[in-house]
Amino acid sequence: MKALTIAVVGARGRLGAYAVTHYGRTEGLSVVLQVQRGDDLRAALLASKPAVMLDVTEAGLGALHARVALECGVRPLIGTSGVSPAQASELDTYAREQKLGGLIVPNFSLGMVLLQRAAEDIVQHMGQCEIIELHHERKKDAPSGTAADTARRLAAKRGDASPIPIHSVRLPGHYAHQEVLFGAPGETLRLRHDMSSPEAFGPGLVAAVRYCQTAVGVAVGLRHAL
Numbered sequence: 001m002k003a004l005t006i007a008v009v010g011a012r013g014r015l016g017a018y019a020v021t022h023y024g025r026t027e028g029l030s031v032v033l034q035v036q037r038g039d040d041l042r043a044a045l046l047a048s049k050p051a052v053m054l055d056v057t058e059a060g061l062g063a064l065h066a067r068v069a070l071e072c073g074v075r076p077l078i079g080t081s082g083v084s085p086a087q088a089s090e091l092d093t094y095a096r097e098q099k100l101g102g103l104i105v106p107n108f109s110l111g112m113v114l115l116q117r118a119a120e121d122i123v124q125h126m127g128q129c130e131i132i133e134l135h136h137e138r139k140k141d142a143p144s145g146t147a148a149d150t151a152r153r154l155a156a157k158r159g160d161a162s163p164i165p166i167h168s169v170r171l172p173g174h175y176a177h178q179e180v181l182f183g184a185p186g187e188t189l190r191l192r193h194d195m196s197s198p199e200a201f202g203p204g205l206v207a208a209v210r211y212c213q214t215a216v217g218v219a220v221g222l223r224h225a226l
């Protein structure tokens with residue numbers, strides 16, 4: 001069977017380096033291109049023609065790089081934070097016009113998908129909630145893309161346009177953690193997800209890249225790939 005060919009953009013970063021290693025040891029996947037800051041992304045994609053491009057760079061670059069990938073006929077898998085709903089919708093429209101697809105994944109961990117599912121159920125019964133996200137001190141963006149995604153999903157489920165507050169903590173000793181706190185008269189309910197290593201992203205990275213291979217349009221969330 002022919003291997004699924006992958007480009008990793010931001011390959012020397014924390015998540016990028018893990019993805020290169022994990023894809024490299026997964027049967028049927030082959031990393032054919034690693035892109036770093038300063039490289040010409042368009043020229044590199046056109047020269048090596050991977051099937052899928054994983055972007056894990058810097059908040060703000062995800063949508064831009066996804067557009068370049070689609071223009072080159074490459075399917076984008078965007079793990080980078082900060083793709084807005086409007087940008088995701090534009091990418092979806094353009095990908096469909098090009099008869100291509102991809103995926104935007106604010107969080108590759110299975111536990112986070114399950115936390116969001118449970119929270120979407122709870123918020124319909126306990127509508128008052130707030131999010132606390134805690135990360136290591138080297139994380140540049142706040143709030144995290146995952147917390148923003150969770151807040152959007154919960155606001156949509158409770159049918160109330162008011163934003164759900166997010167509290168961001170950046171401290172040494174943390175890796176990646178998120179709590180959703182629900183409050184009602186006389187009781188509280190707390191959902192918490194804790195990550196201790198990038199291994200939590202492995203199965204999601206593989207499922208997502210395989211999903212992109214045949215995706216139609218650009219959806220948001222790992223749930224589409226599970």
Ligand SMILES: NC(=O)c1ccc[n+]([C@@H]2O[C@H](COP(=O)([O-])OP(=O)(O)OC[C@H]3O[C@@H](n4cnc5c(N)ncnc54)[C@H](OP(=O)(O)O)[C@@H]3O)[C@@H](O)[C@H]2O)c1
Pocket residue numbers: 009010011012013014015016035036037038039056057058059061078079080081105106107108109141145201
């Ligand atoms: N979806 C998820 O599950 C998930 C999980 C963790 C992190 N993230 C997000 O993924 C992104 C990367 O996170 P990280 O922790 O890996 O960050 P990181 O360690 O800072 O790595 C980012 C890498 O991207 C490189 N880079 C920056 N601009 C670039 C460009 N224009 N072209 C190519 N490479 C470029 C950086 O190069 P320099 O070293 O030269 O700066 C760095 O090597 C962030 O947005 C983060 O929030 C998502």
